[in-house]
Amino acid sequence: MSSKLNAATILDLKWAFDESKNKKYKKGKFLGKGGFAHCYELIDVDTNTIYAGKIVPKTMLTKPHQREKMTMEIEIHRTLSHSNIVGFHGFFEDQNHVYILLELCRRRSLMELHKRRKAVTEPEARFYLKQILLAVKHLHEQKVIHRDLKLGNLFLNDDLEVKVGDFGLATKVEIEGERKRTLCGTPNYIAPEVLGKKGHSYEVDIWSIGCIVYTLLVGKPPFETESLKDTYQRIKRNEYHIPSHINPEARSLIKRLLRSDPSSRPTAGDILRDPFLTAGFIPAKLPPSSLTTAPHFKNAHLPPSSARHPLAQVNSLVTETNVAARKVAATPVLADDPADWHLHSLLTQLINCVGTNPSEKNPTDYGESEDPASMPIFWVSKWVDYSDKYGLGYQLCDTSVGVLFNDSTRLLLGSDEASVQYINKDLAEEFYTISAYSESLYKKVTLLKYFRSYMSEHLLKAGGSAGERPVEEGVRLPHLRTWFRTRSAIVLHLSNGIMQINFFQDHTKIIICPLMSAVSYIDESKNFHTYKLSMIEKYGCSKDICNRLKYAKTMCERLITKLDSTPCDKATPSVRTPSLAPVVS
CATH class of the missing domain: 3.30.200.20 (Phosphorylase Kinase; domain 1)
Structure with a gap:
């Protein structure tokens, strides 16, 4: 069948x-x-x-x-x-x-995190690694070899806690010292003794963990090539390169884990005592925003080795003083600023997709052509155009709010209604709280609160703030990079590469993520569907989605033209004639 x-x-x-x-x-x-x-x-x-x-x-x-x-x-x-x-x-x-x-793991897996983020910070890598090791230690104590540890089999729950899953290739060690002979695993994570058919045991999981640590810190697997044959040859020769920016503790651990001789690799228990884990900062938890944007770690007590790499490891350190007077000494850090904010990649994907005339195909839809794992983490759920006076206010899908001011600065308030993120004209970031921030931001914080209240009152059924909440550690939100309006729609471009288009006439929305190579379509009934662009290329899509993808291609070209024409002021929004009152949606 x-x-x-x-x-x-x-x-x-x-x-x-x-x-x-x-x-x-x-x-x-x-x-x-x-x-x-x-x-x-x-x-x-x-x-x-x-x-x-x-x-x-x-x-x-x-x-x-x-x-x-x-x-x-x-x-x-x-x-x-x-x-x-x-x-x-x-x-x-x-x-x-x-x-x-x-168990349902709503936050998908570390594979989706990797696609959106590539390399993560060292505190994040430690956070995930420690949990992976605790799981593998338990497996090995139960005489179980997983044999397919990889990012896609490391699932995440709502609290971003790791859950090792998929035991389809797992095996049980029945006799002490037994060596398994089955050739199995995933190419980028497979151990050399498996390829050599020399017999394998628990050590293959340790090798896979080495590949996982490398991928988390470097942004790509250590032995990855364009061909399976070359990848296997590199594994057999133990041929990989650790970039110079990886710190000595991490470098040493990777080398220990990726030893060709399985008997010389450490156990899961040994790794838990490795200096990379014991001497480095490990956050107690990570915020959902870290699925798409590197977190910042406020008041982290970092060891000297971590202090040598502040941007790579902690993004920013914020020290608050004189809270009552709202005077805060903040160390700014440059916001993520890829050369083109992923726009050229997005345009290439859209050209390839619409070039196949997907609406002319006759897809056989069994309801599983969707790819829910590629759903965007953040998109704009509400917006208020008050650009004639102040700027554009918006609410993200997690209820956090932000304002892109007319002077090209940005201010964001997290869903915890406590954490505040300020981004200046030069894209340097500072982190505060709603009760402790720089005096120079007083007017903008006041306006942010106004936008939040306005959207709560006019655009949401529920009320506003539920009172002051504790600051959620590590929150760092993607911000609105730029926007413009046409007769048909508003176009919003976020700093994580997301391009969103809200159509005025039928209130449909299209959200395209170049990092996931996926498009989400919110129809007139507010149903949310996410598809891989490659699957639309191959099997086709409805005329409604096709027309919106064609429109998105034109809007992406406009964003690129605008970016190229304003290299010194990437954030300035292009807006229509100012309105006399806030325009909302």
């Missing part, structure tokens, strides 16, 4: 029944697919508990080795219980499918 037919069968499912427990589950949102499985939300109708449901058609399990692999995955995963391992909540089957109920 074809994979398309399998997908169609799963699409037709509305409910799943566990007869052994007399349990009924409602099929919810599509979460993704991989290998034989399609993942949906499965909602327990009795408790409203939402699980990640891994659904496997039995037509994909006709061969003995396929059934054995699924049985092994279930048997291993069901025995594991650890805060950094995806929770296993049961399995059942019906006539056509096998269902596995797993």
Whole structure:
């Protein structure tokens, strides 16, 4: 049976029944697919508990080795219980499918973080690494080798805590000293002893962790090439390069983990005691904004080694003094400023996509052509045009608010309603709180509060502030880089590369992310759909989406022309004739 037919069968499912427990589950949102499985939300109708449901058609399990692999995955995963391992909540089957109920990790995986951020800061790398190691230490104590540790199998919950998942290639060590012989793994993370078919054990997971640490800090895998053959040759020769900006502790750890001789690699417990982890700052938690923008670490007590690399590691250090008088000594840091804010990459992707005339194709839509993992982390949910006097105010989807002032400065207030981020004309950032900020910002903070109140009163059903809240550590939001209005729409370009177009007539929106190579379309009924541009190229899309992509291409060209013509003042918005009162949407 074809994979398309399998997908169609799963699409037709509305409910799943566990007869052994007399349990009924409602099929919810599509979460993704991989290998034989399609993942949906499965909602327990009795408790409203939402699980990640891994659904496997039995037509994909006709061969003995396929059934054995699924049985092994279930048997291993069901025995594991650890805060950094995806929770296993049961399995059942019906006539056509096998269902596995797993912990739902709403923040996807470290792979999506990597695509949006490339390299992360050292405190973030430590934060994630420590949790990965705790999970792997537990696995190895349970005699389990994961064998497919990679960014895509390291899932994140709402608090950005790591959850190791996908035990499809995992195996159990039955006899002490046993060496496994199966050739398995993912090319960029596969250990040399696996390629050499010399037999392997727990050490392959340590090698994979080395590749993960390198990728998090450098922004790309250590052995990656354009061809599989060359990648394997580099792994066998242990041929990789650590950039000079990686600090000595991190460099030393990477070398320890990526030793060709598996017997010389440290254990997970050894790594937890490595100086990279023990001597460096590890944040207690990370904010959701770090999924798309490097966080700042306020009042971090950093060791001398960290202080040598302040921009790479902590983005900014803010020391507050004389809070009552709102006088704050802040160390500014340059905001992210890629050469073209990803615009040329975005334009290339749009040209390639619309050039295939996707609306003229006849896509066979089984409801799984979407890619929810590529949904944008931030987009503009509300905006107020008061550019005749002050600037453009806006609310992001997480309820944080910002203003792009007419003097090309920006001020943002986090969703915690406490953390404040100021960006001056030169794109240098300073971080304050709503109760402690520089006296020179008094007027702009007042205007920010006005914009927030106006949007709360006129654009939202709920009320405004719920009172002063504690400052969320590390919040650093993407800001509105520039904007302009046409007769048909408002075009908004964020500092993380997102281009958003809100159409006035039908209130539809299109949000395009060049880093994820994806487009999200919010239709007239406010339904949210996200697609990979490459999938639209290949299979086509509706005429509505196609027309908006063509319009986006023209708007992107306009943004590039504007950027090229104003190299010294990238932030100045181009606006229509000033209005007499705020224009809102």
